[in-house]
Amino acid sequence: MSPASFPALRLRRTRSAAWSRALVAEHALTPADLIWPLFIAEGEGAEEPISTLPGVSRWSVDRLGERAREARALGIPCVALFPNTPPALRSDDAREALNPDNLICRAVRAVKDAAPDLGVLTDVALDPYTAHGHDGLTDETGDVRNDVTVEILARQALVQAEAGADIVAPSDMMDGRVGAIRSALEQEGHVNVQIMAYAAKYASAFYGPFRDAVGSRGLLKGDKKSYQMDPANAAEALREVALDLAEGADTVMVKPGLPYLDIVRRVKERFDVPVFTYQVSGEYAMIEAAAAAGAGDRDALLLETLMAFKRAGCSGVLTYHAPVAARLLGG
Numbered sequence: 334m335s336p337a338s339f340p341a342l343r344l345r346r347t348r349s350a351a352w353s354r355a356l357v358a359e360h361a362l363t364p365a366d367l368i369w370p371l372f373i374a375e376g377e378g379a380e381e382p383i384s385t386l387p388g389v390s391r392w393s394v395d396r397l398g399e400r401a402r403e404a405r406a407l408g409i410p411c412v413a414l415f416p417n418t419p420p421a422l423r424s425d426d427a428r429e430a431l432n433p434d435n436l437i438c439r440a441v442r443a444v445k446d447a448a449p450d451l452g453v454l455t456d457v458a459l460d461p462y463t464a465h466g467h468d469g470l471t472d473e474t475g476d477v478r479n480d481v482t483v484e485i486l487a488r489q490a491l492v493q494a495e496a497g498a499d500i501v502a503p504s505d506m507m508d509g510r511v512g513a514i515r516s517a518l519e520q521e522g523h524v525n526v527q528i529m530a531y532a533a534k535y536a537s538a539f540y541g542p543f544r545d546a547v548g549s550r551g552l553l554k555g556d557k558k559s560y561q562m563d564p565a566n567a568a569e570a571l572r573e574v575a576l577d578l579a580e581g582a583d584t585v586m587v588k589p590g591l592p593y594l595d596i597v598r599r600v601k602e603r604f605d606v607p608v609f610t611y612q613v614s615g616e617y618a619m620i621e622a623a624a625a626a627g628a629g630d631r632d633a634l635l636l637e638t639l640m641a642f643k644r645a646g647c648s649g650v651l652t653y654h655a656p657v658a659a660r661l662l663g664g
């Protein structure tokens with residue numbers, strides 16, 4: 334029997350009214366799909382706008398509670414915290430990363446105080462703490478050293494877990510770091526702290542505004558191509574994900590977002606684990622710039638991209654637009 338075809342079948346029929354489109358929608362987007370990344374700065378009562386991320390600011394720790402309550406009220410389940418470490422505390426050995434009273438640890442405690450049931454994700458990587466802006470320690474040639482970095486990352490993750498982080502998210506792309514972090518957490522009794530691995534993180538031109546936000550753009554020597562992935566590769570992303578899952582990652586992330594939807598889809602199909610994507614700073618800036626130039630409606634552009642992540646197979650999305658999107662979605 335051959336399948337029905339035109340005119341017996343008219344695919345426009347189910348699209349012809351809003352109620353019908355709502356009934357047949359294959360995917361849904363809600364505020365519960367969003368993770369809101371927040372930048373933190375030293376100071377009091379401070380809000381520092383970031384020029385390359387219009388509409389996004391760094392907040393001082395005393396103002397984070399407001400953001401945390403805003404997230405809760407909007408139905409956003411989790412925030413991700415990123416510190417802008419004062420330059421004087423950045424060093425070649427990144428020792429500030431291990432200070433239990435550093436900016437990120439104070440920020441975690443502030444969020445937990447204000448909204449105890451809001452999830453808190455922290456980034457595990459050394460770039461906010463190194464004098465050269467790399468995610469790990471370097472040797473005399475400037476090469477990023479893997480194994481010594483992994484030891485520090487495991488300790489960094491512990492410091493964050495002790496401050497109250499619910500999810501630690503290694504974004505450094507060193508080999509073996511997920512396993513090292515998992516055993517450190519287990520040893521110290523943090524058995525329920527999740528690891529969201531930045532499993533397939535590409536060496537991308539879309540991270541520029543983020544580096545402004547955390548103050549590493551001007552410091553960065555060279556590029557990150559010896560540890561972040563080549564945009565030419567897809568099969569390699571699957572190997573990265575397989576390793577991170579074997580080492581104990583609870584969830585995995587693909588980053589950036591929109592340019593790598595094919596990777597999201599392949600990871601979801603192959604592993605069937607919760608996959609997240611990070612709609613990164615350059616993607617945010619692109620949407621804002623397009624809207625400012627009159628090329629499209631900001632809200633519509635935003636919601637269409639977020640739905641694309643859901644359709645590709647994401648469980649959730651890290652996006653600076655989280656509060657805007659949550660409001661649009663009725664949160």
Ligand code: PBG
Pocket residue numbers: 456458459460468504505539540541542543544557612613614615
């Ligand atoms: C650092 C880190 C980066 C981002 C998240 N964690 C930048 C980088 O790797 O240089 C990028 C996020 C964004 O651009 O929004 N380990």
